[in-house]
Amino acid sequence: xxxxxxxxxxxxxxxxxxxxxxxxxxVIGSVVFFPLMTWVFTPAGLGMLWLQLLIxxxxxxxxxxVRPGGLQSALATLLAGVITQSAAGTPTTNMxxxxxxxxxxxx
Numbered sequence: 001x002x003x004x005x006x007x008x009x010x011x012x013x014x015x016x017x018x019x020x021x022x023x024x025x026x027v028i029g030s031v032v033f034f035p036l037m038t039w040v041f042t043p044a045g046l047g048m049l050w051l052q053l054l055i056x057x058x059x060x061x062x063x064x065x066v067r068p069g070g071l072q073s074a075l076a077t078l079l080a081g082v083i084t085q086s087a088a089g090t091p092t093t094n095m096x097x098x099x100x101x102x103x104x105x106x107x
Contacts, residue, residue: 023064030060038084041103048088055084078105 034056039046059080
């Protein structure tokens with residue numbers, strides 16, 4: 001393998017400098033964004049903050065590592081929101097269910 005091909009191969013590796021930078025940005029961004037959106041858009045607020053931070057970090061790491069397309073990342077975001085809200089014990093009665101779903105779509 002020539003040096004140019006090795007350089008391209010190394011830059012695409014997940015633990016290369018660019019991959020680690022992307023991982024750091026995605027995890028920090030998710031850890032800040034998820035609790036803020038949960039506090040603003042859903043009735044759960046900042047309850048179970050430690051769990052929100054854990055889910056947000058896992059979500060950011062997944063996006064940085066896998067780099068999914070639009071639909072897959074939207075489904076991952078919705079799944080992370082549903083897991084966070086269910087673990088926080090958000091009520092899902094009739095009106096709360098509508099606001100809960102609306103909050104998840106705005107998430």
